[in-house]
Amino acid sequence: MATRKSTAKPNASAEELMGYYRDMLLIRRFEEKAGQLYGMGLIGGFCHLYIGQEAVVVGLEATAKEGDKRITTYRDHGHMLACGMDPKGVMAELTGREGGLSKGKGGSMHMFSKEKHFYGGHGIVGANVPLGAGLAFSDMYKGNDNVTFTYFGDGAANQGQVYETYNMAMLWTLPVIFVIENNKYAMGTSVQRATKSPSLWERGAAYGIKGEEVDGMDVLAVKAAGEKAVAHCRAGKGPYILEIMTYRYRGHSMSDPAKYRTRDEVQKMRTERDAIEHVRELLLQGKHASEDDLKEIDKEIKAIVNEAAEFSKESPEPAPEELWTDIYA
Numbered sequence: 158m159a160t161r162k163s164t165a166k167p168n169a170s171a172e173e174l175m176g177y178y179r180d181m182l183l184i185r186r187f188e189e190k191a192g193q194l195y196g197m198g199l200i201g202g203f204c205h206l207y208i209g210q211e212a213v214v215v216g217l218e219a220t221a222k223e224g225d226k227r228i229t230t231y232r233d234h235g236h237m238l239a240c241g242m243d244p245k246g247v248m249a250e251l252t253g254r255e256g257g258l259s260k261g262k263g264g265s266m267h268m269f270s271k272e273k274h275f276y277g278g279h280g281i282v283g284a285n286v287p288l289g290a291g292l293a294f295s296d297m298y299k300g301n302d303n304v305t306f307t308y309f310g311d312g313a314a315n316q317g318q319v320y321e322t323y324n325m326a327m328l329w330t331l332p333v334i335f336v337i338e339n340n341k342y343a344m345g346t347s348v349q350r351a352t353k354s355p356s357l358w359e360r361g362a363a364y365g366i367k368g369e370e371v372d373g374m375d376v377l378a379v380k381a382a383g384e385k386a387v388a389h390c391r392a393g394k395g396p397y398i399l400e401i402m403t404y405r406y407r408g409h410s411m412s413d414p415a416k417y418r419t420r421d422e423v424q425k426m427r428t429e430r431d432a433i434e435h436v437r438e439l440l441l442q443g444k445h446a447s448e449d450d451l452k453e454i455d456k457e458i459k460a461i462v463n464e465a466a467e468f469s470k471e472s473p474e475p476a477p478e479e480l481w482t483d484i485y486a
Contacts, residue, residue: 171445181211207235212432216379229308256472283316293333312343332390358400368398
């Protein structure tokens with residue numbers, strides 16, 4: 158595994174670095190297990206894995222405070238885990254069981270947690286973006302300093318409703334951070350083939366929205382950019398756009414063989430740019446942890462994930478009458 162230096166000024170203590178390592182490793186091991194359960198037929202419908210993109214949500218969650226909200230698209234398991242949702246409840250929801258966080262009715266793309274201020278998981282491309290602005294409008298109306306992290310991908314960045322939302326967010330000075338997770342492929346189409354403009358964040362300039370491009374394979378760079386964006390929003394200066402350059406190692410969903418890119422391309426990213434390996438190297442080089450310490454953490458994380466998988470298998474299926482609950486507020 159090639160080593161690399163952080164592109165951001167170190168902005169984390171040894172304890173924080175260890176926390177990021179754990180959080181990213183939990184997401185990766187959870188997603189690997191979800192992929193296994195899908196292959197066994199225990200997860201139905203769609204399943205979009207977050208493997209490779211862990212630094213994006215972990216870096217941004219490091220800048221959040223209690224009351225901040227998050228909303229995302231269908232590649233959402235990582236966001237759920239990063240904001241502290243119970244792995245057992247997440248996995249049970251994936252398998253459509255009663256113990257799931259939406260009682261088995263939402264599945265991979267549509268689970269929520271009011272307690273953790275997580276507002277989905279949305280299956281319609283770009284549809285969560287105006288909803289994120291609506292959540293931010295609520296905080297502006299109440300007069301608090303909370304922010305909303307609204308995540309979407311490079312494919313969704315071409316949707317018209319995104320630009321309607323940019324306009325409204327700037328008109329009303331909403332405290333919303335638009336996070337474009339640019340993983341270079343919208344389903345199976347590379348961003349170069351689908352998007353003429355060289356960057357996606359700069360499109361906000363038409364509305365006066367500030368933003369920047371961020372290295373999404375470096376959790377410290379994400380955290381640094383996140384702190385800047387959060388401070389901008391909390392100060393009442395309106396929305397901010399972060400275009401976070403990341404990469405997914407698996408196909409768009411579990412049914413995608415990803416033949417539109419070479420194995421060499423994926424392997425090069427894994428070998429040279431992996432976000433978890435980067436933090437691992439920082440911990441080892443800084444003598445904050447030994448190889449044995451990190452092996453022990455991996456063992457602990459695997460135990461948490463295995464427990465979540467067992468819980469999801471043992472939890473009963475929801476009763477038929479559950480179909481009629483939570484339909485109207």
